[in-house]
Amino acid sequence: MRAAVVLLTRDLRVRDNPALAAACANAEQVVPLYVLDPKLGRLSPNRTRFLRQALADLRATLRDKGGDLVIRTGDPVAEAVEVARAAGAEGIGMAADVSRYARTREQRLREECERHRMSLKLFPGLTVVDPGALRPGGGGSAYKVFSPYHRTWRAATWRDEVATPDRITLPDGITAGHLPDPPPGESPDAAVGGETEARRKFATWMRHIGPYPELHNDMAADGTSRLSPYLRFGCLSPLELANAAIKQGAEEYARQLCWRDFYYQIALMMPDLSTQPIRPSGDTSWRSDTDALQHWRDGLTGVPVVDAGMRQMRAEGWMHNRARLITAAFLTKHLGVDWRPGVQWFFRWLLDGDVPNNSGNWQWVAGTGNDTRPYRKFNPIRQAQRFDPDGVYVRRYIPELKGIEGGAVHQPWRLPDTVRRGLDYPGPLESHRDEAVWLRP
Structure with missing residues (x-):
């Protein structure tokens, strides 16, 4: 094969990349292509920044190997076919994905490749x-x-891990294209993207x-x-x-x-994993409480371990796995608010937010998913006392409570009135006080 195009999507690496390795093994010239899709770029400032950093890093690596990362902007199907035709490529390779959008993109690309008498080959790797x-x-x-x-x-x-290509040769006449600088994102302490x-x-x-x-x-x-x-x-x-x-x-x-x-x-x-319950019988009559939902989003519920987790997510674009469970369970099982707004809020902030894991785990916690005990309820205070007994995690993300020593930080409403009045930290949500037995002395 003289030339091949590798349409990179969520496989932004040269190490153990089956689609890239196969193209380099079977074609004399290879076009590693990434298409900046406007439909995806506006979803999350944090992930957009991480993505641009990853693309810049990949471009530098490919240039070191004699090639380049070709960047285009627009519809990934139209752009991939246009680049393939310009390169005289016989086929396009890409990693298989599972989301509704990815599978629709794959089907459209397959139809266009057939129309232009090119092959489309899918590879593992995700x-x-x-x-x-x-x-x-x-x-x-x-x-x-x-x-x-x-x-x-x-x-x-x-499968066996595949070898990293030693050398990549780009066809003549293929311009690399402009990669925009990473935007500022929303989380100041977010991790840097790239292989x-x-x-x-x-x-x-x-x-x-x-x-x-x-x-x-x-x-x-x-x-x-x-x-x-x-x-x-x-x-x-x-x-x-x-x-x-x-x-x-x-x-x-x-x-x-x-x-x-x-x-x-x-x-x-289940392509509708983000919106439709896995267990329809497990879906419940959710309580509508926009005020409670906003306090949860802002990390101002008055329950320190919950607020610490939500603030960590805003600051870092990431949240500790135990905190994810606690915060999601608090919204759904204690506040009784629908899990779907929680899914969307996590999608906005998390660098690792994707449909399978974000939505699947939210459904597990909400009792609509794959938990074999769908009615389990996590007590956030007991969780905090068990997994942050000295309050170190809470004080790390809630500076208002840094002056409280030890595990007392988990229940500030039980502090003496003279101490509590001096805290710039809210009490537990009014809508939640009566039903929250664990708040009582």
């Missing part, structure tokens, strides 16, 4: 195991319970992965990898990460990567 590869017995389309999926996932034969940073953090994490089972719920210790944004944009291969974790005996961490795969196979079968 998950450890392909979302449609594992099916439950009895003819089911997807696993709906995690434990049997995990057993099958762990026993499956995974270079991903690999640095990956190497550091592998040296500290040992205590993960003991520390991953310790909110103050911050003992998680923080690699989820890099997985979301494909700056890091989930397969490489899973292989490295298992090699070091970190099965509990590999299990978390399995959860990620689990929700991808759910999303493949």
Whole structure:
């Protein structure tokens, strides 16, 4: 094959990138292409910044290998076909994805490739195991319970990691195109995007992965990898990460990567995962309370562990996994507010926000999803006392409470009146006081 185009989407890396590796192995000239899609660029300032940083980093890496990252703006289908025709390419390769938008894009691209007598080939790479590869017995389309999926996932034969291309040659006459500078974003302490940073953090994490089972719920210790944004944009291969974790005996961490795969196979079968409950019988009569919802968004509910989590998300574009559970459960199970506004708020701020994991986990917490105990209710104070016993995490993100020592920070309404009156921090929401037994002395 003389020339091929690789339409990059959420696989912004050169290491273990099956679509890029296949193109480089089978074509003399390769066009790594990314299309800035206006329909996606306006969704989240944080993710737009991270994406632009990742693209700039990838462009630098490809240039070091003799190639370039070709940038276009517009409809990804039209732009990909136009670039392929200009390059004299016989085909286009891309990573398979599961969202409704991605699958519609794939179908449109397939039709256009057929019309122009080009091939379209899809490759793995967004998950450890392909979302449609594992099916439950009895003819089911997807696993709906995690434990049997995990057993099958762990026993499956995974694909081999592919080699990193040594050299990439771009066809003559293909201009690289302009990559806009990263916008400011909304979270001042957000992580920097790109494969270079991903690999640095990956190497550091592998040296500290040992205590993960003991520390991953310790909110103050911050003992998680923080690699989820890099997985979301494909700056890091989930397969490489899973292989490295298992090699070091970190099965509990590999299990978390399995959860990620689990929700991808759910999303493949349920494209409306962000708006429609997985368990319709689990959906409830949600309470309409715009005031409570806004206080939750602003980190001003008066429940410190909840507010700390929401403020961390605004500051960093990321939230500790235990805090995600606590904040989501507080909105749905304690305030009784619909899970869908929570999904959208997380989408706005989280660098790792995607349909499968964000929406799937929200449904799990709300009782509409894949939790085998859908009516479970997490007490936020007990959660805080267990996973942030000394209040370190809370004081890190709520400066108004820095003067309160120890675990007393979790229940400021129980402090003496003279202390409480001096705090610039709200009491628990009025709408929540009567029903919140755990607020009482």
